[in-house]
Amino acid sequence: MAKFNRAGTTPVGAGPVTAERVATGRTHEGAPGHLRDPRSELFVLAVAQMVGEQTFYEAADERDERFRALVARLAVDDPDWLSGLLGWLRREAGLRSASLVGALEAARARLAAGAHGRSRRLVDSVLLRPDEPGEALAYWTGRYGRSVPKPVKRGIADAVTRLYTERALLKYDTDARAFRFGDVIDLTHPVAGTSGQGELFRHALDRRHGRDNPVPAGLATLRARADLMALPVAERRAVLDRPDAADVLRRAAMTWEALAGWLQGPMDAAAWQTVLPSMGYTARLRNLRNFDEAGVGDEVAEAVAARLADPAEVARSRQMPMRFLAAHRAAPSLRWGAALERALQASLANVPALPGRTLVLVDRSGSMFGRMSARSQLTSADAAAVFGAALALRAREADLVEFGTGHRPVAVRGGEAVLRVVERFGSLGGTNTAQAVRDNYRGHDRVVIVTDEQAWAGRRGADPTAAVPPQVPVYTWNLVGYRRGHGPSGEGNRHAFAGLTDAAFGMIPLIEAGRAAHWPWETAEAC
Numbered sequence: 001m002a003k004f005n006r007a008g009t010t011p012v013g014a015g016p017v018t019a020e021r022v023a024t025g026r027t028h029e030g031a032p033g034h035l036r037d038p039r040s041e042l043f044v045l046a047v048a049q050m051v052g053e054q055t056f057y058e059a060a061d062e063r064d065e066r067f068r069a070l071v072a073r074l075a076v077d078d079p080d081w082l083s084g085l086l087g088w089l090r091r092e093a094g095l096r097s098a099s100l101v102g103a104l105e106a107a108r109a110r111l112a113a114g115a116h117g118r119s120r121r122l123v124d125s126v127l128l129r130p131d132e133p134g135e136a137l138a139y140w141t142g143r144y145g146r147s148v149p150k151p152v153k154r155g156i157a158d159a160v161t162r163l164y165t166e167r168a169l170l171k172y173d174t175d176a177r178a179f180r181f182g183d184v185i186d187l188t189h190p191v192a193g194t195s196g197q198g199e200l201f202r203h204a205l206d207r208r209h210g211r212d213n214p215v216p217a218g219l220a221t222l223r224a225r226a227d228l229m230a231l232p233v234a235e236r237r238a239v240l241d242r243p244d245a246a247d248v249l250r251r252a253a254m255t256w257e258a259l260a261g262w263l264q265g266p267m268d269a270a271a272w273q274t275v276l277p278s279m280g281y282t283a284r285l286r287n288l289r290n291f292d293e294a295g296v297g298d299e300v301a302e303a304v305a306a307r308l309a310d311p312a313e314v315a316r317s318r319q320m321p322m323r324f325l326a327a328h329r330a331a332p333s334l335r336w337g338a339a340l341e342r343a344l345q346a347s348l349a350n351v352p353a354l355p356g357r358t359l360v361l362v363d364r365s366g367s368m369f370g371r372m373s374a375r376s377q378l379t380s381a382d383a384a385a386v387f388g389a390a391l392a393l394r395a396r397e398a399d400l401v402e403f404g405t406g407h408r409p410v411a412v413r414g415g416e417a418v419l420r421v422v423e424r425f426g427s428l429g430g431t432n433t434a435q436a437v438r439d440n441y442r443g444h445d446r447v448v449i450v451t452d453e454q455a456w457a458g459r460r461g462a463d464p465t466a467a468v469p470p471q472v473p474v475y476t477w478n479l480v481g482y483r484r485g486h487g488p489s490g491e492g493n494r495h496a497f498a499g500l501t502d503a504a505f506g507m508i509p510l511i512e513a514g515r516a517a518h519w520p521w522e523t524a525e526a527c
Contacts, residue, residue, distance in 0.1 A: 182208025404428025
């Protein structure tokens with residue numbers, strides 16, 4: 001009689017995030033904690049790393065030092081993998097600070113190890129916004145002093161040539177920055193890509209050093225802004241009544257922030273309507289409440305809502321799903337609700353429609369309610385609710401359960417809005433993950449646990465995944481990135497993912513098809 005070659009036997013897939021089978025340490029709550037290999041630990045940390053932000057169990061400096069140490073190690077041991085991670089963090093995950101710090105620390109580690117090459121290209125690759133060359137210099141000099149190594153300087157200089165434009169100068173070259181555009185040019189000596197950019201560089205230096213030279217004739221955008229600034233304050237609002245007002249603002253690269261300062265008065269409906277054509281996706285998303293309070297008309301609001309809900313616009317904007325939850329809470333007006341739900345759904349495009357029966361467990365313990373950053377009201381619990389609700393709504397048949405010290409079902413009906421389901425979650429105290437799994441697993445085809453993995457150490461609290469038969473996949477979605485996880489991962493139907501976007505959800509169908517799921521930035525051909 002066959003022991004292995006039986007009908008119904010399915011291949012077991014493999015995931016990229018690996019953790020030891022037998023725990024060698026403890027979670028922050030004292031349960032057995034499974035250590036990850038360096039690449040897995042850095043990935044799980046990096047995708048939730050806001051830099052300089054405290055979490056429930058880790059102080060900011062402790063967390064940042066762990067990040068730097070992992071980057072330094074892999075910059076020398078596995079530079080190809082690290083380059084892939086940092087580029088993906090910046091371009092796809094939208095984590096500016098983590099990718100910037102990672103690239104600079106990687107360059108420093110490679111230089112210290114005598115490893116030549118890569119550093120210049122790596123630094124350049126993560127600087128995608130015009131204020132980031134200055135951010136890079138501010139980080140380096142604030143931590144390591146004003147002696148900046150040549151590969152770092154040259155990488156920053158390459159980014160300057162690629163990013164510095166007239167519009168960038170007007171938006172980002174302000175007195176609020178420690179490193180102005182002129183400072184960056186002085187320190188890194190970028191080579192201008194065109195004669196016009198050469199004029200721009202010289203003008204940036206004039207601005208920084210207080211030289212009262214006129215704006216060069218070739219810098220049309222800067223001259224248009226200068227003309228507007230020369231208007232007496234009493235005459236400025238009348239510009240908004242001109243039939244070409246929107247074009248006037250666009251030619252002068254007037255952002256909504258610049259317009260508010262220029263008017264030196266309230267941003268009324270006319271002001272918002274005039275500057276809207278110049279506003280990008282993120283600016284519109286963050287100002288929905290301001291549109292309402294200013295009395296922007298329904299026709300204009302419909303156009304804004306249509307753009308917000310456009311899947312192509314959502315993809316280009318690279319918004320994290322939680323941004324739409326934040327916008328919904330900030331502007332609860334009914335005229336935005338449907339558009340924000342469609343935008344949220346578009347941002348969750350990689351969440352699969354899972355077949356069979358799925359148990360989705362969402363961690364609502366106290367440690368999940370720490371804010372994701374000092375500037376945000378969103379918490380890890382919010383992110384867990386969004387991902388858990390989206391999984392349950394798209395699955396063929398799902399049981400959605402929130403857990404903490406205890407646990408309870410969360411009602412969900414097919415076709416409901418994620419934003420509506422999210423509001424049904426509560427706060428449930430401790431982290432009794434294993435009990436929640438034991439009490440709710442009823443022959444499901446898979447289990448998904450959305451959590452920070454800091455399981456309770458109480459009676460029978462070890463390895464929550466052990467409560468599920470070994471042939472049934474258990475997927476842990478980590479949202480915070482602590483060093484040790486609550487169970488093994490990477491093989492044997494036990495897998496861990498991480499992140500604040502939907503990118504890695506696509507690994508689930510690959511694993512269940514018996515394939516190896518690779519890192520999110522690796523191509524389909526590599527898989």
